[in-house]
Amino acid sequence: MTDSPAALVLEDGRVYRGTGFGAEGVTFGEVVFQTGMTGYQETLTDPSYRRQVVVATAPQIGNTGWVAGGDRAANDDESDRIWVAGFVVRDLSPQPSNWRSTSDLPTEMRAQGVVGISGVDTRALTRHLRTAGAMRCGVFSGAAVGSVDDMVAQVLQEPGMAGANLTDEVSTSETYTVAAHGEQRFVVAAVDLGIKSNTPQMMAARGITTHVVPATVTLEEIRALGADGVFLSNGPGDPSTQDHLVALTEQVLAAGMPLFGICFGNQILGRALGFGTYKLKFGHRGINQPVLDHVTGRVLVSAHNHGFAVDAPVGEVVDTPYGRAQVAFTNLNDGCVEGLECLDRPAFSVQFHPEAAAGPHDAQYLFDRFIGLLEGTPADVPAVGKASA
Numbered sequence: 035m036t037d038s039p040a041a042l043v044l045e046d047g048r049v050y051r052g053t054g055f056g057a058e059g060v061t062f063g064e065v066v067f068q069t070g071m072t073g074y075q076e077t078l079t080d081p082s083y084r085r086q087v088v089v090a091t092a093p094q095i096g097n098t099g100w101v102a103g104g105d106r107a108a109n110d111d112e113s114d115r116i117w118v119a120g121f122v123v124r125d126l127s128p129q130p131s132n133w134r135s136t137s138d139l140p141t142e143m144r145a146q147g148v149v150g151i152s153g154v155d156t157r158a159l160t161r162h163l164r165t166a167g168a169m170r171c172g173v174f175s176g177a178a179v180g181s182v183d184d185m186v187a188q189v190l191q192e193p194g195m196a197g198a199n200l201t202d203e204v205s206t207s208e209t210y211t212v213a214a215h216g217e218q219r220f221v222v223a224a225v226d227l228g229i230k231s232n233t234p235q236m237m238a239a240r241g242i243t244t245h246v247v248p249a250t251v252t253l254e255e256i257r258a259l260g261a262d263g264v265f266l267s268n269g270p271g272d273p274s275t276q277d278h279l280v281a282l283t284e285q286v287l288a289a290g291m292p293l294f295g296i297c298f299g300n301q302i303l304g305r306a307l308g309f310g311t312y313k314l315k316f317g318h319r320g321i322n323q324p325v326l327d328h329v330t331g332r333v334l335v336s337a338h339n340h341g342f343a344v345d346a347p348v349g350e351v352v353d354t355p356y357g358r359a360q361v362a363f364t365n366l367n368d369g370c371v372e373g374l375e376c377l378d379r380p381a382f383s384v385q386f387h388p389e390a391a392a393g394p395h396d397a398q399y400l401f402d403r404f405i406g407l408l409e410g411t412p413a414d415v416p417a418v419g420k421a422s423a
């Protein structure tokens with residue numbers, strides 16, 4: 035832990051002073067709050083947080099240390115590195131207590147060059163972000179702390195999240211394969227837009243061998259892998275920039291191949307169906323978001339990490355270039371679209387995270403819904419009426 039003075043500086047001129055931890059220096063990004071009480075390691079290693087400075091609303095962070103090393107089952111990493119641009123906490127644990135822990139949070143952040151600040155009134159900061167919206171920020175520690183005017187000027191030079199195309203920065207350059215556990219039932223091409231490692235694990239547990247492919251993949255390359263279906267992953271950045279992936283998704287829909295998308299994948303399916311996307315004021319990030327499944331009527335407590343959303347009418351069946359489609363999930367806090375379902379194609383997607391890392395397991399049945407599409411025996415999904423909740 036460094037004990038250097040540090041400052042979180044927002045683009046609107048607000049300054050929150052604290053103490054540096056992790057790497058010393060300066061970092062910039064979009065400041066967003068995350069409401070999970072647990073799971074900071076999964077959050078920090080989720081590629082979807084690329085270029086975001088994450089504020090933990092849970093007041094004590096670091097208690098469970100850092101669980102690294104070994105294979106996927108032995109650690110809590112969602113990828114092979116920390117992706118957040120910076121981390122803002124209130125009380126940093128001086129001493130982790132966890133039998134699985136192999137390191138601690140400040141040591142790991144320092145080793146990976148990630149700047150953090152502790153001692154911030156994260157409750158006041160979160161209330162401000164809920165009012166003012168997510169915005170650009172900088173975290174400055176040690177010698178990087180300067181005059182407020184100078185720090186704000188530096189923040190204002192940074193790009194915002196709207197219009198950001200970050201896919202190339204996180205996607206794999208080479209295809210790699212996660213084998214099915216036990217007997218292989220299906221082969222899926224998972225387009226890596228920043229995929230979390232638990233997603234192929236959830237597929238593997240259901241007999242799917244997953245080829246994780248670069249974001250530049252073509253339908254011909256997907257077919258050459260012998261894929262039975264396509265998965266569009268989560269990922270950072272603005273979905274309005276992803277024209278290649280929208281075109282690929284249109285081809286997959288036209289070919290009638292089974293398709294499942296999560297988060298960024300939901301936004302791309304939405305665009306392929308002709309819907310728009312827009313930036314939310316402060317987004318949803320946490321592991322306790324209530325979502326209504328309009329098909330089953332169930333309410334799920336679910337893991338979220340999104341700053342954009344699909345603009346589609348709720349409670350209507352819409353004619354799209356690929357047949358009828360409907361909003362199948364909405365958020366019960368703000369009503370925003372949380373998932374789409376095609377009625378004439380074997381395709382659906384969710385804005386939240388059924389891979390649930392970290393997070394509740396309520397939504398894991400959606401991987402089984404994808405299995406149904408791969409089997410060619412999708413559940414007989416009814417068209418939804420107006421939301422009952």
Ligand SMILES: NC(=O)CC[C@H](N)C(=O)O
Pocket residue numbers: 082267268269270271272273296297298299339340341342343
């Ligand atoms: N986790 C994700 O896939 C996020 C998708 C997109 N970058 C958003 O912020 O909405």
